[in-house]
Amino acid sequence: MDSIANSRDQSVTQITDHLAQVRRRVETAASVAGRRTEDITIVAVSKKQAATAIAAAHAAGQRDFGENVVQEAVSKITAIELPGIRWHFIGRIQSNKTKAIARYFDWVHTVDRFKTAQKLDAQRPHYAAPLEICIQVNLAGEPQKGGVATDEVLALAAALKELPRLRLRGLMTVPPLDADLTTTGAAFRQLRELKSSLVAAGYPLDTLSMGMSGDLEAAIQNGSTMVRIGTAIFGPR
Numbered sequence: 157m158d159s160i161a162n163s164r165d166q167s168v169t170q171i172t173d174h175l176a177q178v179r180r181r182v183e184t185a186a187s188v189a190g191r192r193t194e195d196i197t198i199v200a201v202s203k204k205q206a207a208t209a210i211a212a213a214h215a216a217g218q219r220d221f222g223e224n225v226v227q228e229a230v231s232k233i234t235a236i237e238l239p240g241i242r243w244h245f246i247g248r249i250q251s252n253k254t255k256a257i258a259r260y261f262d263w264v265h266t267v268d269r270f271k272t273a274q275k276l277d278a279q280r281p282h283y284a285a286p287l288e289i290c291i292q293v294n295l296a297g298e299p300q301k302g303g304v305a306t307d308e309v310l311a312l313a314a315a316l317k318e319l320p321r322l323r324l325r326g327l328m329t330v331p332p333l334d335a336d337l338t339t340t341g342a343a344f345r346q347l348r349e350l351k352s353s354l355v356a357a358g359y360p361l362d363t364l365s366m367g368m369s370g371d372l373e374a375a376i377q378n379g380s381t382m383v384r385i386g387t388a389i390f391g392p393r
């Protein structure tokens with residue numbers, strides 16, 4: 157019993173420390189970029205992590221959590237009821253999972269098809285606020301990855317206007333895994349420019365969801381407002 161309790165305390169301390177380190181990285185990157193830390197939200201990516209790890213991060217002040225597998229997420233979301241917690245869906249949207257996504261999540265970062273967006277809109281419960289969404293953009297045209305092509309973003313944004321239960325907040329991207337920081341930085345800059353062009357076209361977007369454990373500095377330098385951080389907070393999966 158004691159050793160279990162100890163190892164649990166240890167992991168709580170570790171998550172608290174890691175979270176403090178990530179917050180410092182965000183602060184430093186914001187300051188280097190001449191931006192305000194308050195304009196950047198850390199989404200703690202808790203996929204494959206236990207409910208106890210989520211509770212530890214919540215106790216350390218973390219409120220936004222990201223998950224990418226619906227079933228795993230729903231079992232945690234329904235088990236953990238912590239005040240002020242916000243759930244972000246960051247995985248591929250399968251059309252037979254839209255109902256659960258619409259019901260349990262506050263944000264969806266990975267909208268890339270009008271058809272699934274229509275289902276999310278129709279299935280968002282009436283008692284809940286509109287679902288906050290981002291269009292995922294596949295900048296490098298990677299076939300195995302979700303996201304719309306750069307030249308399809310405007311058309312999807314226009315179509316989403318007719319879905320009142322969804323609120324388009326911005327754009328999201330995941331750069332190629334093997335890209336170096338220069339290439340990744342260029343991708344982040346490209347997403348920012350794409351968002352600016354949508355703003356110029358009359359879409360009031362305020363969100364750029366980009367940056368993970370390894371590249372949050374490059375993302376913040378290029379205007380990220382939401383960094384999605386897993387391993388740097390929770391350790392390896």
Ligand SMILES: *Cc1c(COP(=O)(O)O)cnc(C)c1O
Pocket residue numbers: 201203224246247330368369370384385386387388
């Ligand atoms: C897993 C995941 C992350 C977090 O990645 P880390 O490198 O662990 O910080 C961010 N975004 C998406 C879409 C993910 O699937």
